Amino acid sequence: MLSERLTDYSELTEKKLGELLGESEQAPILQESMAYSVFSGGKRIRPALCMAACELCGGVPEDALLAACALEMIHTYSLIHDDLPAMDNDDMRRGKPSNHKAFGEANAILAGDGLLSLAFYALSLCPHKDALTPIAKGAFEMVMGQSLDVNSGGDGSLLQKLQDFKTGALFRAAVAAGAACAGASHEQRDSLVQFANAYGMLFQITDDILDCEGEATVLGKSVGKDAEEGKTTFVTFYGLDRAKEFAKKYANEAREAVLQVGENTAFFTELISYTLTRKS
Amino acid sequence: MLSERLTDYSELTEKKLGELLGESEQAPILQESMAYSVFSGGKRIRPALCMAACELCGGVPEDALLAACALEMIHTYSLIHDDLPAMDNDDMRRGKPSNHKAFGEANAILAGDGLLSLAFYALSLCPHKDALTPIAKGAFEMVMGQSLDVNSGGDGSLLQKLQDFKTGALFRAAVAAGAACAGASHEQRDSLVQFANAYGMLFQITDDILDCEGEATVLGKSVGKDAEEGKTTFVTFYGLDRAKEFAKKYANEAREAVLQVGENTAFFTELISYTLTRKS
Numbered sequence: 119m120l121s122e123r124l125t126d127y128s129e130l131t132e133k134k135l136g137e138l139l140g141e142s143e144q145a146p147i148l149q150e151s152m153a154y155s156v157f158s159g160g161k162r163i164r165p166a167l168c169m170a171a172c173e174l175c176g177g178v179p180e181d182a183l184l185a186a187c188a189l190e191m192i193h194t195y196s197l198i199h200d201d202l203p204a205m206d207n208d209d210m211r212r213g214k215p216s217n218h219k220a221f222g223e224a225n226a227i228l229a230g231d232g233l234l235s236l237a238f239y240a241l242s243l244c245p246h247k248d249a250l251t252p253i254a255k256g257a258f259e260m261v262m263g264q265s266l267d268v269n270s271g272g273d274g275s276l277l278q279k280l281q282d283f284k285t286g287a288l289f290r291a292a293v294a295a296g297a298a299c300a301g302a303s304h305e306q307r308d309s310l311v312q313f314a315n316a317y318g319m320l321f322q323i324t325d326d327i328l329d330c331e332g333e334a335t336v337l338g339k340s341v342g343k344d345a346e347e348g349k350t351t352f353v354t355f356y357g358l359d360r361a362k363e364f365a366k367k368y369a370n371e372a373r374e375a376v377l378q379v380g381e382n383t384a385f386f387t388e389l390i391s392y393t394l395t396r397k398s
Numbered sequence: 399m400l401s402e403r404l405t406d407y408s409e410l411t412e413k414k415l416g417e418l419l420g421e422s423e424q425a426p427i428l429q430e431s432m433a434y435s436v437f438s439g440g441k442r443i444r445p446a447l448c449m450a451a452c453e454l455c456g457g458v459p460e461d462a463l464l465a466a467c468a469l470e471m472i473h474t475y476s477l478i479h480d481d482l483p484a485m486d487n488d489d490m491r492r493g494k495p496s497n498h499k500a501f502g503e504a505n506a507i508l509a510g511d512g513l514l515s516l517a518f519y520a521l522s523l524c525p526h527k528d529a530l531t532p533i534a535k536g537a538f539e540m541v542m543g544q545s546l547d548v549n550s551g552g553d554g555s556l557l558q559k560l561q562d563f564k565t566g567a568l569f570r571a572a573v574a575a576g577a578a579c580a581g582a583s584h585e586q587r588d589s590l591v592q593f594a595n596a597y598g599m600l601f602q603i604t605d606d607i608l609d610c611e612g613e614a615t616v617l618g619k620s621v622g623k624d625a626e627e628g629k630t631t632f633v634t635f636y637g638l639d640r641a642k643e644f645a646k647k648y649a650n651e652a653r654e655a656v657l658q659v660g661e662n663t664a665f666f667t668e669l670i671s672y673t674l675t676r677k678s
Binding site: 141145235236266 | 421507515523541545559
């Protein structure tokens with residue numbers, strides 16, 4: 119059920135993303151470098167959340183498709199820029215050389231800039247004009263989170279706020295934009311945002327747990343890097359056991375919030391369970 | 399007259415930019431690094447064109463203020479990323495250390511990403527929803543131009559197209575968004591875009607001429623860099639005399655186009671004359 123819905127959303131998203139990347143045909147290397155990272159086996163969680171939120175509020179997935187593509191392009195640009203030598207300096211991403219390893223730093227910077235710009239161009243084509251605000255806000259908050267991360271010097275007291283911006287912001291954007299594309303009520307949107315706040319924490323904490331316990335071959339990236347680099351994560355700061363307790367707590371909060379929104383919450387509750395026990 | 403209008407537009411823009419940058423107060427280093435480049439003595443030509451276009455089409459400057467600020471933030475982000483070591487590797491900008499020299503590369507990448515995101519957040523607050531499309535398109539075309547530039551290997555046949563994207567795109571965006579904020583007719587908007595096409599070329603060609611003939615102290619940056627680095631510009635490709643002829647031709651085209659839009663074209667015609675003979 120969950121995997122079918124994810125596949126359906128993913129197929130819709132990938133087709134539309136292909137069309138949108140066609141806008142860059144006059145700059146072939148930009149197009150190639152953007153496509154390299156956009157089509158590299160991402161799980162498309164953010165587009166799925168956006169379209170599922172739209173459906174839960176009474177719309178059809180296609181209502182939220184341009185917003186969903188914008189979110190995926192914003193997510194992808196953030197990965198490309200995060201991997202740059204001046205940032206996390208990661209050579210691998212999803213089991214392949216990272217964008218700057220494949221295309222060089224200048225082209226990687228531009229692939230990120232291009233995807234962020236194209237995301238808002240996609241939104242300009244979306245008839246649901248209210249979707250712009252949450253997505254622009256989410257994109258900006260994500261940069262704030264990244265800035266706090268780069269400059270925090272491992273200060274653990276910033277961890278929650280930092281991750282709320284870095285990871286939570288785009289999940290909030292996804293459900294709020296999906297709700298906007300369905301013409302949802304304020305109450306529905308607010309409950310979805312509460313869901314996203316909790317789900318974002320769940321997602322980040324389980325990501326930190328995977329870095330500690332996961333298998334590199336399943337993840338497509340190296341593990342144990344956080345501890346090695348002295349990075350402050352939920353696992354390094356609170357320890358593995360408390361991190362797992364936190365994950366359960368946020369999973370419960372996310373479940374309760376989504377039940378306030380509408381009837382058919384199966385996608386969301388299954389996604390929460392899947393994330394709580396994820397292997398990648 | 400021109401300088402008064404530019405000052406008025408600039409004051410409006412700077413006040414609003416200050417308010418918008420306040421959105422980043424939770425990430426102090428991001429805020430500081432964005433403000434460093436946004437408030438570094440730029441001429442604010444793009445916001446001025448946006449508000450002047452709005453006025454020429456019957457609006458007041460304030461109608462286009464959020465769009466104008468978005469354009470200036472997009473322009474500023476592009477300068478920050480262009481100066482990065484992996485791109486043009488410029489240590490100075492407007493007589494001061496460039497952003498990455500002042501804040502380090504990671505913060506400079508994020509300052510650019512933050513300004514681009516905040517630009518679209520500003521646009522999400524603008525009641526004139528039609529302003530989004532030209533600005534998002536302009537931001538994306540600018541990245542295409544930059545990509546062509548980075549990968550062209552000095553191919554002169556790409557020069558015009560490349561500069562049309564790199565410089566022209568944001569001028570087109572400025573006047574089209576200004577027109578949208580005034581509820582202009584399609585004819586007015588199309589004539590303004592024709593103006594911007596010609597004005598963008600005029601602006602770039604005179605920029606290339608300044609790199610050859612200008613004074614470093616007036617420009618606030620080094621001169622002769624294009625020729626030194628073997629860069630293809632209108633001057634290095636066509637020679638100084640033909641570049642000057644081209645500048646005059648585009649100035650005439652820009653003048654003719656703007657006369658089709660409305661009555662009070664003084665700002666535009668004076669700006670064209672000023673640009674044709676500019677010293678910085």
